[in-house]
Amino acid sequence: MNRLATETSPYLRQHRDNPVDWYPWGEEAFAAARERDVPILLSVGYSACHWCHVMAHECFEDDEVAAAMNAAFVNVKLDREERPDVDGLYMEALTALTGRGGWPMTMALHHDGRPFFGGTYFPKDAFLKVIEGLTEVWTTRRDELDKQATQLTEKLTKVAETVAAKDVPGVELVNESLKKLGGAFDPEWGGFGKAPKFPATFHTELILRAYMTSGRDEARNVITTTLDAMCSGGMYDHIGGGFARYSTDREWLVPHFEKMLYDQALLVALYRQSYSVLGQPQYKQVVEETIAYVLRELRLPGGGFASAQDADSLDAEGNSVEGAYYTWTPDEIRAALADVDAQAAGVAQQWWGITDEGNFEGRSIPNRSEARGKLARPPALEAVRRRLLQVRSGRPAPGLDDKVLTEWNALFLYALADAATAFQRSDWKQVAVETGEFLLRELRDDRGRWFRSWQADGEPQARHAALAADHAALVQAFIRLAEATGEARWITAARETADTMLDWFWDPVEGGLYTTAEDAEQLIVRQKDVYDNATPSANSVAANALQRLAALTGDSRYANFADRILQLLAPICEQSPGGTSNALLAVFLRQRGILELVMVGDVPELVRVGQVLWRPDLVMAWGEPYDSPLWEGRTEGNAYLCRNHVCERPVTEPEQLYEQLSGRPVPEGMNIRATTSSEG
Numbered sequence: 001m002n003r004l005a006t007e008t009s010p011y012l013r014q015h016r017d018n019p020v021d022w023y024p025w026g027e028e029a030f031a032a033a034r035e036r037d038v039p040i041l042l043s044v045g046y047s048a049c050h051w052c053h054v055m056a057h058e059c060f061e062d063d064e065v066a067a068a069m070n071a072a073f074v075n076v077k078l079d080r081e082e083r084p085d086v087d088g089l090y091m092e093a094l095t096a097l098t099g100r101g102g103w104p105m106t107m108a109l110h111h112d113g114r115p116f117f118g119g120t121y122f123p124k125d126a127f128l129k130v131i132e133g134l135t136e137v138w139t140t141r142r143d144e145l146d147k148q149a150t151q152l153t154e155k156l157t158k159v160a161e162t163v164a165a166k167d168v169p170g171v172e173l174v175n176e177s178l179k180k181l182g183g184a185f186d187p188e189w190g191g192f193g194k195a196p197k198f199p200a201t202f203h204t205e206l207i208l209r210a211y212m213t214s215g216r217d218e219a220r221n222v223i224t225t226t227l228d229a230m231c232s233g234g235m236y237d238h239i240g241g242g243f244a245r246y247s248t249d250r251e252w253l254v255p256h257f258e259k260m261l262y263d264q265a266l267l268v269a270l271y272r273q274s275y276s277v278l279g280q281p282q283y284k285q286v287v288e289e290t291i292a293y294v295l296r297e298l299r300l301p302g303g304g305f306a307s308a309q310d311a312d313s314l315d316a317e318g319n320s321v322e323g324a325y326y327t328w329t330p331d332e333i334r335a336a337l338a339d340v341d342a343q344a345a346g347v348a349q350q351w352w353g354i355t356d357e358g359n360f361e362g363r364s365i366p367n368r369s370e371a372r373g374k375l376a377r378p379p380a381l382e383a384v385r386r387r388l389l390q391v392r393s394g395r396p397a398p399g400l401d402d403k404v405l406t407e408w409n410a411l412f413l414y415a416l417a418d419a420a421t422a423f424q425r426s427d428w429k430q431v432a433v434e435t436g437e438f439l440l441r442e443l444r445d446d447r448g449r450w451f452r453s454w455q456a457d458g459e460p461q462a463r464h465a466a467l468a469a470d471h472a473a474l475v476q477a478f479i480r481l482a483e484a485t486g487e488a489r490w491i492t493a494a495r496e497t498a499d500t501m502l503d504w505f506w507d508p509v510e511g512g513l514y515t516t517a518e519d520a521e522q523l524i525v526r527q528k529d530v531y532d533n534a535t536p537s538a539n540s541v542a543a544n545a546l547q548r549l550a551a552l553t554g555d556s557r558y559a560n561f562a563d564r565i566l567q568l569l570a571p572i573c574e575q576s577p578g579g580t581s582n583a584l585l586a587v588f589l590r591q592r593g594i595l596e597l598v599m600v601g602d603v604p605e606l607v608r609v610g611q612v613l614w615r616p617d618l619v620m621a622w623g624e625p626y627d628s629p630l631w632e633g634r635t636e637g638n639a640y641l642c643r644n645h646v647c648e649r650p651v652t653e654p655e656q657l658y659e660q661l662s663g664r665p666v667p668e669g670m671n672i673r674a675t676t677s678s679e680g
Helices: 027-036 050-060 063-072 084-098 124-140 142-160 171-184 201-214 217-232 261-278 281-298 330-336 344-352 379-393 406-423 426-442 468-485 488-505 538-553 556-575 581-592 604-612 654-662
Strands: 022-024 040-045 074-079 105-109 115-119 312-314 320-322 451-454 462-465 595-599 618-622 639-643
Touching: 022 027, 027 040, 027 074, 040 084, 050 063, 050 124, 063 124, 084 105, 084 115, 084 142, 115 124, 115 142, 124 142, 171 201, 171 217, 171 556, 171 581, 201 217, 201 261, 201 581, 217 261, 217 281, 261 281, 261 406, 281 406, 330 344, 330 379, 344 379, 406 426, 406 451, 406 468, 406 604, 426 468, 426 488, 468 488, 468 538, 468 618, 488 538, 538 556, 538 581, 538 618, 556 581, 595 604, 604 618, 604 654, 639 654
Parallel strands: 022 074, 040 074, 595 618
Antiparallel strands: 040 105, 105 115, 312 320, 451 462, 595 639
16 A cells, blocks of 8 residues: 555545555655655546546556656645645646646646646556656756746736725626626526536526516526526436536536535525525425435435545446446336336336436436426325335445535535525424534634544544635535524634634735635645635635624624625626626625514514525524624514614514515415424
């Protein structure tokens, strides 16, 4: 075994038996490179990455390639999910060098970390030529490499030194970006752009907010076309719930089959919001099934949620094959349902499109693309689905990345608490509380400093200093948990985490949050996380969360920090509207302003109305009072709806509160006094 044997990252441990003399990222590797006078070869990936596995098999498990690597480099393996700060820095360099990025990422670095070469996946023969070429140029033309690395590092530094705008951006910036998103919309299959297609949750959420303001049919069509097509295609797991990371085609049919915790979090939140606004029952079904998947497959015994499941698993012949776990043949359907009833197999094949020719390498990905948006199953078909899930569970399972990432857990905690609130699910709320307690107990030290990653078998279990994105997601999650439970301790946790974030990550000159803390490892450039990619940027999440925290606590300092972040993001939003939709949601919130709802005393019917009747610009305080002007001079039994702490008349009846929040009377026949459900 090499040095990766003692690492806690499942991705790094996958390479511990390689003949490559791997080092983990750290000073030991750089010292060895200086001593040997060879460059660093940095290989970055993650455990659920299909092409990472392919390159590992073709190159890193091969003795010839390993010998060449060991002779030419000090080789470093990095889990991008544990160290997104390092990954983000060199991905930016790779994009500058080649015009594209992706994983596995392969970079060559000087002894001080400056990059001079980059690429992604290389098959064996091509990789051997790369090694030979890099060795030759390092030996004979190192001055050229040094010049190139210096120029590239200077370029990275300029990107990190964005100058903030003088003012907070206005709603016109949001409107301009909405026009550009409309131009990128695929009117037939939904989503934005062509294949491959990613969920683009922030784009859709921004359009949902615009629809709530305008009521325009065009905006509604973008939302429903996108959400219906995504949940009807093969990217959605119709047997077990949950979403794969992205679709390789325009129609959302064929995914890369890895399932990431962050996608479940972001899509649960989006489908929940869309259900609350549009009332489409299939969106509620997607939320319920996706949460059921996460609780069943990703929740760990000690608490917290695992990061991901692999795309690859073993097929019937024992070969590692992408999608083997999720795809079916008609014969497999018939065998699975042989003891159900004679017609069950035929019904299942027709419902989910399981055919002899298949739609993926001779097998079939279950889908509802021919009946878009029609997901509701009759009871008999639901029994068939459960049986297929049971049979599928007996197959060799995809690999599980069982590390707990603070940021991703916080994103899912937010979505779970949010769904529990909207659907009045006490069982989900209990899991959300247990997750919050796990994060506080296991990932925060005695000084109040947070860690990025936790793994049950690690010594220590928690490691890697948390980044700005971890802190921002935690603040957002703790606020939502306070609104779901009425427990003051979660506001305390949100304030403490926000204060830690602002103490250690803040840029006092241009504003905004640096990716790494002031006392963290110093990389060649101290970056700022400002673009919304597969996960939202640290700065966009913080801008949203700090506005809400200011409204709940009455502490204007948080609002001032949020404004400074929006000033920093303004020029970035103008330059790259496609990469800043979550930031534009924060701009939207800032321009509309926040409504504060305070419900005092034991008023469960009022609380239920406030929770179920969702408004994106609303914060709620109820249950245990905490230090905030929202609670001052209030009378038990009343609900107060305020803006900037100026309140409408207090109300005592749920019907009155419904009318204040919605602007219309309770519809005839609607029961808004129903009790909380334990299971929906």
